[in-house]
Amino acid sequence: MTDTLAPDTFRLVEDAQLRGILDIHIDDMLEYVHSGLRDLPGYLELYDRYLRQRWNVNELDFTRDRTDWTEAMTEDERASFLAIASGFHHGERQVEIELPIFMVGCDEDHKIFISSQIEDEARHVVFFDRFYREVVGLEGDIMGTLDASYQWISETFVGPFGLLAYQAEELRRNPFDERARVRYATNYFLWIEGVLALAVMKITLGYARRRGFLPAYYTGFTATARDEARHVQGGMRFLRDAVDRDPTMLNEIFDTLRTILLMSSTTSRLVYFEPLGLTRDAVLEMLITQLNRKLVTVGFDLPDDIRGMVQMISPQLAGG
């Protein structure tokens, strides 16, 4: 379990309560995701981890964040930050509402774990809602703040997240279609959570940590990253088991990745990462690394045409 993290760092990340999360470096948190991929845990083990790692979003105090936002951060920093964080505000909401239908076709242990993931995603929505309301200053109900932050997300957001909505609809009509479930899981757990979310988390969290800004955002979103570790590990477990049972399921994974990579080969808006201390190339590199590490650790070998498409990715800034 600890092959990529020193044992005491692993324990620190695994066991931290919400107050202790501020001390965890985001890079260690991202490593933690991969530490569980080689020996994928079972669903009840992941559920047990959920019970221990669950945090209370209403314990966060955004007072300091509000001061940092309005007084310490520059206009450019705020603009770049919103262009990136808004993809999460919407992404969390989309993965929350599209997950229950997947649970219908799961076996019993898996159902228990998915129920915890649904609760996680709902909490992530509330986290972003609080951030946009109390720090950025948006108003309205849950959909009201979402509608208000929609202006900051790229039009290409509808690629992976529109696909997820339509895949959920496909499952609504036929919840036990195993091939459709594998395609859905490829988009949701491998791409949106395992690649987009983890790579993009590093941008705003790395910035907040370097500058010493936004402590409640850092705490809640790093705790979110730890939740995502469970989601990605559960998702990769599902995909690997599906392929073990029927190796032709790999075709469903690859076909889905081809569509995702084609959609990801463009973006509709230029986002300036520089105010947050990164370049577009560095972000791209993170996306590619995240994808390759997931695939390698569960033993999926990409065909050459997909390898070529991976090199053509244009960074999409969202997650769930």
Next chain:
Amino acid sequence: MPAFMTPEWAEAVRDAVNRGPDPDYRAGKLEEYWSWIDNARQGFEGSVALAVRAGHDPEALQDRALLLRFSGGTCTEAAIVAPDAARDATFVLAGDRDAYVDLAAGYEAGKVVMYRRLLLEQGHLLAFFNRVYFFVEMLAVIGTVPTEFPEPALT
């Protein structure tokens, strides 16, 4: 102003789809995004039907649908057809009347898809998403075509 789901409206839609978005709207998005869409349109030999659904029952398509055929990068035909003919289209998108009313009132086309206001009733899901931004921007253009929505008859 042509009424929704009439031949006059279909013709206006075809013109608008072939004209594409206005320059101001285009300028708000990156050129690479528009060239991705151009590629998707050039390669699309097929048809899209937009149907009106009553409630959530996929069988309950209402009496008329818009059928758009594409070839060589152009919308070559726009017709108002019966639901059975709409089902021959490569892709059938359907939503309730309100989805179309909102689209015409400026509701974002991306949300129409993401929030499932229009659903893919028929057609290969991944193939649809291989050209997704082309279809979404097509919906956005359709939303700009002035149209009237006659009050639904009381039944």
